[in-house]
Amino acid sequence: MATGRVRNARIRNCPLMQPEIIMKKCRGYFKHACDGEMYVCRWNDNAAVTIASNYHTHFPVKTVKRYSKAEKKHVDITEPNIIRQYNKYMGGVDVMDKVLSSYRPKFRSKKWWWNLFSHALNMAVVAAWKLHMELHTATNNRLSHLQFRREITIHLLHARPFVRSHPGPRSHLPVRLRTSYGHYLQSCAQGRCAVCQRNCRNECVQCRKRLHRNCFPSYHGLA
Known part of the structure; x- marks a missing residue:
């Protein structure tokens, strides 16, 4: 039994609605296809998400809370069972990718090393936040991911730069x-x-x- 996310280019012959078309539908809209062995579902959340499974299907369909920028409040949207099961049992790599995509740095640079550096820095922040959550499991002082990043930013803004003192030349000694x-x-x-x-x-x-x-x-x- 296996359930996982697949790239759109990996299911070219699958009779599913194209991602750019399904994203124009209402949030929570989904389409599915099955050949008797493999079940594939494409769901419209913030982006078109494609999940394949040889065990789960879209039934039973339930609702889930999502924040709507247009209405500026949480609304109920449709969530297929295959999506719900994937989110519930996803592995560590998928969890890391999901959290990294939440607040990915938007700065662009022509330097070849910039993407590597920004990704490594983003991973370090996420890892630090996960440690914070583990250390404060039994307390009510746990910060959300966004609050944790804000605290880091505030601390860096208040920090004073380290200035190395350079001794000047000695004055002439008395006669x-x-x-x-x-x-x-x-x-x-x-x-x-x-x-x-x-x-x-x-x-x-x-x-x-x-x-x-x-x-x-x-x-x-x-x-």
Whole structure:
């Protein structure tokens, strides 16, 4: 026994109404076909949904609540049994696809990697929301999918950007410090000499200034 959603291109010879035609019908309208072994049903919800099964049919037909943008309220629409059974027992991949399609990012880009990045980001948000639902099962603090995304957006808008501080060049040391005892050169990472501004790999251990051997006396007032 199997029930699942199929692409429209996979049932070309099936005598069903075309998706673009059935979408012009009222919401909840459906058409079905059966060859004795396989039953196929195409139902008009927000889009044309095609479900195939070797076990379920459209009977019994019931009603389900759906939000109508035109009437701005929830209305009752017809729901075939095959659709209801599919929604009830759909697997994890189908559940993920359904939730991802609810608030899929609409930004477009010519970058080849953008679709991969936006899809991965969308999956991360959905996974975080599912964890939130699991952790708050026993409480009344669970957020809806939309509320959870809004909380993430608000948090990001309130967050302050991290600014890395870049220390500026040290000011010149007073003459009394440069002329005191204990000044000599040691090896260091390459930098600019404090006197001639050329690359240098020596520094004064007291002043912490890079100096060439020839520039050392003039900087310390010894020349």
